[in-house]
Amino acid sequence: MKVLKFYDSQAEDSLLLTFNGIFDPRAELERELDPFLQVLEAHASGWMPDVVTGKRQRKYSRSSFWKALGERRSERTTGLGLYRTKWPVLDMSLWLSFSSLPPELDCMVNVKPLSFFSEVERCHQFVEMVRAWASRYVVTHAAAHSADDAELAGSPRFGREQQISIRDGFDKVYEVFWLNVFGPKLVETVGRERMLSTPAHRVEELPNGAILLVTWPTVTDFASPEARLAQARAHVHLRPDLDFDTVLRTLQERSAMLAPVEPRFDPDMAPLLSRVVDRAASHERQRRIAEFNVWRPPEPEEWRPADSALPSDVEDPEAAREHYDTLAEHLVALLHTEVPSVFKETPESLTEVDFYFWREEFPKSRLPESIEQYAIPAIGAYLGQVLVRHLGGSWIPRKKLEEAQVRVGNRVWFPFVRARHYMGSRQALLDYSLTWLFRVAERHQS
Numbered sequence: 001m002k003v004l005k006f007y008d009s010q011a012e013d014s015l016l017l018t019f020n021g022i023f024d025p026r027a028e029l030e031r032e033l034d035p036f037l038q039v040l041e042a043h044a045s046g047w048m049p050d051v052v053t054g055k056r057q058r059k060y061s062r063s064s065f066w067k068a069l070g071e072r073r074s075e076r077t078t079g080l081g082l083y084r085t086k087w088p089v090l091d092m093s094l095w096l097s098f099s100s101l102p103p104e105l106d107c108m109v110n111v112k113p114l115s116f117f118s119e120v121e122r123c124h125q126f127v128e129m130v131r132a133w134a135s136r137y138v139v140t141h142a143a144a145h146s147a148d149d150a151e152l153a154g155s156p157r158f159g160r161e162q163q164i165s166i167r168d169g170f171d172k173v174y175e176v177f178w179l180n181v182f183g184p185k186l187v188e189t190v191g192r193e194r195m196l197s198t199p200a201h202r203v204e205e206l207p208n209g210a211i212l213l214v215t216w217p218t219v220t221d222f223a224s225p226e227a228r229l230a231q232a233r234a235h236v237h238l239r240p241d242l243d244f245d246t247v248l249r250t251l252q253e254r255s256a257m258l259a260p261v262e263p264r265f266d267p268d269m270a271p272l273l274s275r276v277v278d279r280a281a282s283h284e285r286q287r288r289i290a291e292f293n294v295w296r297p298p299e300p301e302e303w304r305p306a307d308s309a310l311p312s313d314v315e316d317p318e319a320a321r322e323h324y325d326t327l328a329e330h331l332v333a334l335l336h337t338e339v340p341s342v343f344k345e346t347p348e349s350l351t352e353v354d355f356y357f358w359r360e361e362f363p364k365s366r367l368p369e370s371i372e373q374y375a376i377p378a379i380g381a382y383l384g385q386v387l388v389r390h391l392g393g394s395w396i397p398r399k400k401l402e403e404a405q406v407r408v409g410n411r412v413w414f415p416f417v418r419a420r421h422y423m424g425s426r427q428a429l430l431d432y433s434l435t436w437l438f439r440v441a442e443r444h445q446s
Contacts, residue, residue, distance in 0.1 A: 043129035145177035148283035184209035320397030327381035380416030
């Protein structure tokens with residue numbers, strides 16, 4: 001069985017549920033969790049898990065669920081993962097802690113894409129699932145919302161240090177999400193009557209004293225002006241100490257950060273920037289697109305007019321050129337598995353190389369001495385070879401690598417100097433990209 005990998009799939013928004021509840025450790029575990037599974041199977045229409053993972057993967061069934069839970073059990077905890085082999089993508093986990101007081105039942109459900117929940121009935125079924133769980137297992141707090149917007153809201157720390165957020169949990173209304181279940185303790189802190197009178201799409205008191213609150217019929221509309229207004233009203237109602245205009249403005253700013261932005265990248269850099277953007281977390285993607293729409297790489301400085309080129313100072317120019325070829329082969333040897341196109345020494349392979357080094361954060365993740373001794377010479381030689389092969393360039397060998405030049409048209413280029421600038425930082429991999437130097441050299445070819 002090949003499950004769909006949540007974090008390897010397309011970076012896009014998802015519906016994230018966090019459920020922090022309490023279970024009875026004295027009861028037989030199967031009897032205690034059977035209602036959990038009944039509710040899941042009844043309401044997870046279209047996104048029901050079909051794989052359960054303990055120490056190994058199994059096709060989902062009640063029996064495989066109990067096997068997985070049993071094989072991961074220790075004296076203090078047990079847990080498992082639940083996934084899907086078909087769209088939509090699911091990342092779900094259940095974790096039980098027997099030693100905590102009170103014993104904790106924590107569940108996380110993440111379904112991608114968020115657009116899967118565009119229908120009112122599908123959202124209703126999701127709410128009913130959470131309502132049934134929260135009625136059976138007393139919650140401290142549960143919430144379901146856009147994962148991207150929750151990230152921008154600072155969930156789950158909300159500006160607190162990690163240890164403090166773990167210690168205190170959701171001890172006050174830091175945020176009102178699309179779907180909320182406030183546990184009895186928080187209800188009493190806020191005031192039961194105040195909470196029940198919250199202006200929202202749905203407010204319901206559960207049998208165990210918790211209160212369920214839904215701000216809007218569909219979660220996919222969370223960023224609309226109307227849904228944001230409802231969210232702000234609910235939040236300020238529960239937190240009278242907050243300023244309504246400030247809360248609403250913050251929500252509107254988050255909507256603007258998530259609003260789709262049309263890419264308008266520099267045409268020469270678009271193939272590289274598109275791949276960089278694809279690696280961004282979905283809540284950061286639109287901001288990155290907007291940044292790259294106005295960003296332009298600095299004009300290359302690693303050149304001089306051809307009539308002021310440094311003359312060759314080596315005794316055997318042909319041997320020097322063979323040395324450059326050998327250095328370029330070192331880059332091929334380094335990258336051929338991850339970047340197969342590196343064999344071709346083409347302009348397109350330069351973009352592939354740029355992206356690989358950026359993705360790997362190469363200047364930071366490798367030892368400085370290795371970069372100096374191996375990477376910079378190999379990168380410079382490879383860039384020079386592409387200039388020679390595709391722009392009709394010619395090497396002007398020098399004893400010092402950084403003085404070696406490739407003549408193209410009325411300019412000479414210093415590929416080893418470029419490689420040194422390039423390896424300066426992750427940002428330098430974009431500012432001094434091999435792709436950009438090649439395209440500029442191409443424009444000055446004649």
